[in-house]
Amino acid sequence: MEDNKFEILTHIDSPADLRQLKTEELGKLCDELRQFIVQELSVNPGHLASSLGVVELTVALHYVFNTPDDRIVWDVGHQAYGHKILTGRRDSFKTNRKLGGVRPFPSPVESEYDAFICGHASNSISAALGMAVAAGDKRKVVAVIGDGAMSGGLAFEGLNNVSQSPNDMLIVLNDNDMSIDRAVGGMEQYLLNLDTNETYNRLRFRASQWMRHHGMLGEARRKGIIRLTNALKSVIARQQNIFEGMNIRYFGPFDGHNVVELVRILRQLKDMKGPKLLHLHTKKGHGYAPAENYKPVWHAPGKFDPETGELIKGDDTDKPLKYQEVFGNTLLELARQNPRIVGVTPAMPTGCSMNIPMKELPDRMFDVGIAEGHAVTFSAGMAKDGLQPFCNIYSSFAQRAYDNIIHDVALLRLPVVLCLDRAGLVGEDGPTHHGAFDLAALRPIPNLTICSPMNEHELRRMMYTAQLPDKGPFVIRYPRGCGCLTDWHCPLEEIPVGKGRKLSEGSDVAVLTIGPIGNDVANYIAEANSSLITLHSSLSIAHYDMRFLKPLDEDILHEVGKRFKRIVTVEDGVRTGGLGSAVLEWMSDHGYNPQIIRLGLPDNFVEHGTIAELRKIVGLDKESIMAAIAP
Numbered sequence: 001m002e003d004n005k006f007e008i009l010t011h012i013d014s015p016a017d018l019r020q021l022k023t024e025e026l027g028k029l030c031d032e033l034r035q036f037i038v039q040e041l042s043v044n045p046g047h048l049a050s051s052l053g054v055v056e057l058t059v060a061l062h063y064v065f066n067t068p069d070d071r072i073v074w075d076v077g078h079q080a081y082g083h084k085i086l087t088g089r090r091d092s093f094k095t096n097r098k099l100g101g102v103r104p105f106p107s108p109v110e111s112e113y114d115a116f117i118c119g120h121a122s123n124s125i126s127a128a129l130g131m132a133v134a135a136g137d138k139r140k141v142v143a144v145i146g147d148g149a150m151s152g153g154l155a156f157e158g159l160n161n162v163s164q165s166p167n168d169m170l171i172v173l174n175d176n177d178m179s180i181d182r183a184v185g186g187m188e189q190y191l192l193n194l195d196t197n198e199t200y201n202r203l204r205f206r207a208s209q210w211m212r213h214h215g216m217l218g219e220a221r222r223k224g225i226i227r228l229t230n231a232l233k234s235v236i237a238r239q240q241n242i243f244e245g246m247n248i249r250y251f252g253p254f255d256g257h258n259v260v261e262l263v264r265i266l267r268q269l270k271d272m273k274g275p276k277l278l279h280l281h282t283k284k285g286h287g288y289a290p291a292e293n294y295k296p297v298w299h300a301p302g303k304f305d306p307e308t309g310e311l312i313k314g315d316d317t318d319k320p321l322k323y324q325e326v327f328g329n330t331l332l333e334l335a336r337q338n339p340r341i342v343g344v345t346p347a348m349p350t351g352c353s354m355n356i357p358m359k360e361l362p363d364r365m366f367d368v369g370i371a372e373g374h375a376v377t378f379s380a381g382m383a384k385d386g387l388q389p390f391c392n393i394y395s396s397f398a399q400r401a402y403d404n405i406i407h408d409v410a411l412l413r414l415p416v417v418l419c420l421d422r423a424g425l426v427g428e429d430g431p432t433h434h435g436a437f438d439l440a441a442l443r444p445i446p447n448l449t450i451c452s453p454m455n456e457h458e459l460r461r462m463m464y465t466a467q468l469p470d471k472g473p474f475v476i477r478y479p480r481g482c483g484c485l486t487d488w489h490c491p492l493e494e495i496p497v498g499k500g501r502k503l504s505e506g507s508d509v510a511v512l513t514i515g516p517i518g519n520d521v522a523n524y525i526a527e528a529n530s531s532l533i534t535l536h537s538s539l540s541i542a543h544y545d546m547r548f549l550k551p552l553d554e555d556i557l558h559e560v561g562k563r564f565k566r567i568v569t570v571e572d573g574v575r576t577g578g579l580g581s582a583v584l585e586w587m588s589d590h591g592y593n594p595q596i597i598r599l600g601l602p603d604n605f606v607e608h609g610t611i612a613e614l615r616k617i618v619g620l621d622k623e624s625i626m627a628a629i630a631p
Contacts, residue, residue, distance in 0.1 A: 119432020
C-alpha cells in the first residue's frame with residue numbers, strides 16, 4: 001500500500017491508537033479505511049459491500065469503547081473487515097482468506113479483539129447477553145447485528161431473554177435492508193417504517209439522567225416509565241415499538257454514516273443502565289458507487305478494477321455451469337411440468353440460483369429470510385397439504401434446522417426435497433461454512449433418502465426422481481462451484497432409489513465414492529491404469545459411484561464384499577459417520593471382513609484455503625487417494 005494515501009490509517013495499529021485521534025479526524029480515517037478495503041479486496045477477493053457499510057460504526061465503536069476489555073460481538077462476520085484492520089491486522093490483511101492467513105470471519109482464536117465466533121447469522125445477541133451476565137459491572141458489552149440477521153429465530157430468542165435478565169448491554173442494529181439479497185419479511189418492513197424523533201430521545205435521556213441522579217429512577221420505576229412512554233409514542237406515531245414493549249430502551253433510527261454523531265450517541269448510551277437498542281440506517285457498499293448500485297453482486301464480487309468497478313473474470317469459454325445454476329434451471333423446468341412444485345430459500349435466492357425460477361414463477365418461489373429452521377418447517381407444512389417443496393439451504397446452515405428435519409419432515413415422511421448446497425469443502429470461507437457434517441448427521445434419521453450426484457446430469461435426474469410420487473423426504477447434496485460437463489442439459493429420467501453404478505471393472509481393490517469427488521477419483525484411476533507409473537502394473541481397480549448414502553446399494557455391497565479383500569471409500573464429508581462408516585457397518589453386519597480404508601474429512605475443523613490446498617491437508621488430493629488405493 002502507498003503510505004501517503006493513508007496518512008492516518010498507517011499509524012493505527014490498535015484501537016488505543018485510534019482513541020488518540022481528535023473527533024474531527026475520524027471522518028478522514030473512515031475515508032481511508034474504506035479506500036483500503038476496496039484496494040485490498042480488488043486483488044484478494046472477499047466480502048466487500050457489508051464491510052463498507054459499517055466503516056463509520058466500526059470506527060465509532062472502537063473509539064468510544066475500551067476494546068478489547070469491552071466486548072464487541074459481531075454478527076454475520078462479513079461486516080468485520082474494518083474491525084480486523086483497526087485491531088492489529090492491517091498489514092496482514094493481504095492474507096485474508098488465504099491458507100494460514102487472516103481468518104475469513106472473526107474468531108477469538110485469532111485475536112483478543114474478536115469477542116466471539118461468527119460465521120452463521122443471528123447469534124450475537126445471545127452470546128453478548130451471556131458475556132454481559134458474566135461481566136456484571138466489570139466491562140461493557142455490545143452486540144452488532146445486521147445484514148438481515150434480525151429475522152433469524154435465535155435473535156428473537158436472545159431478545160426475549162435480554163428483556164428479562166439483568167444486564168446493561170447495548171444492541172446495535174445495523175439496518176441496511178439487505179442480507180446477501182434484499183432482506184424480506186415482516187421484521188424488515190417493520191424496521192423500515194419504525195421511527196422515533198431524535199430530539200425526543202435526547203430529552204428522554206437527559207430526563208432519565210436527572211431522575212437517576214436524584215434517586216428517583218429505580219429499576220421498577222424505570223420499566224414503568226418505559227412502558228408509559230412506549231404507550232404515548234404508540235398513540236402519537238400509531239405504531240408499537242416491539243423493542244420497548246420488551247423493556248429494551250430503543251434509540252433511533254439514526255444515520256449510521258455520520259461518525260461524529262455516532263460517537264456522541266454511543267457516549268451517551270455507554271453508561272446507561274439496562275438493555276438498550278440503537279437502530280442505525282446504513283447503506284450496504286456505502287462510499288463505493290459500484291457496490292451501492294448492485295449489492296448482491298458486490299457482496300463478494302471477486303477481483304475487480306478499483307477505479308472503474310469493472311469485474312475481472314476469467315475465460316468462461318466452454319466452462320461448465322455451476323451446480324447452483326443447473327439446480328436453478330432444472331427447478332424451473334420441473335416446476336413448469338409439475339404445478340405442485342414450489343421453491344424455498346432462506347435468504348439465498350441468488351447464491352443458490354433460485355432467482356432463476358423466481359423471475360418466471362414469483363408466486364411459487366419463497367425467500368423466507370435468514371431462518372433455516374422455519375424454511376424446513378414451512379416446507380413441511382406445504383408438503384402436508386399437497387405441494388412439492390424444494391427447500392434449498394447451504395449445507396453448513398442446514399445444521400440449524402436439524403430438529404426441524406427430524407421432527408417436522410422425517411417423522412411424518414413428508415415429500416420435502418432438501419437440496420443441500422455448498423456441501424463438502426467450500427474453500428476460503430473456512431470452518432463455519434464447510435459443508436462437512438451433513439452426510440454423517442442425516443444418515444441415522446429414519447425415512448430419509450440421501451444422495452449426492454457425481455455430475456450435472458445426475459443432479460438433474462435426482463431432482464426429477466425426488467419429485468415423483470411416494471418418494472418421501474429426499475436429500476440431495478452437491479458442492480459449490482462448477483461441474484464437469486459442458487452439455488449439462490440432459491433428459492429427465494428416474495434413478496432407482498438406492499441404486500449405484502459401476503464405473504470401471506477391477507479385481508484387486510474396490511473404490512467406493514459418493515458425489516462429485518468421484519470424478520477426480522475416476523480420472524486418477526484412468527491415468528494410473530494408462531500410464532502404469534503410479535501403480536504396480538498388475539493392480540486392477542474397480543470403481544463404484546454409490547450415488548445414495550441411504551439406502552445403500554446392497555447389491556453392489558454384496559458384490560464388493562464377496563470379490564474384494566481391500567475397499568477404499570472416498571467422500572467429501574467427515575470420515576466419522578459418513579459413507580465409509582456406513583460401508584464398514586454393513587460389511588460387519590453381513591459377515592464380510594475386507595480391509596476398509598476410509599478417506600474423508602478428519603475429526604477436526606478444517607481451516608480456510610483453496611480447495612486444492614485443503615484437500616492436500618486432509619488427504620483427499622491425488623497423491624493421498626492413490627496412496628490409499630495402491631499402498
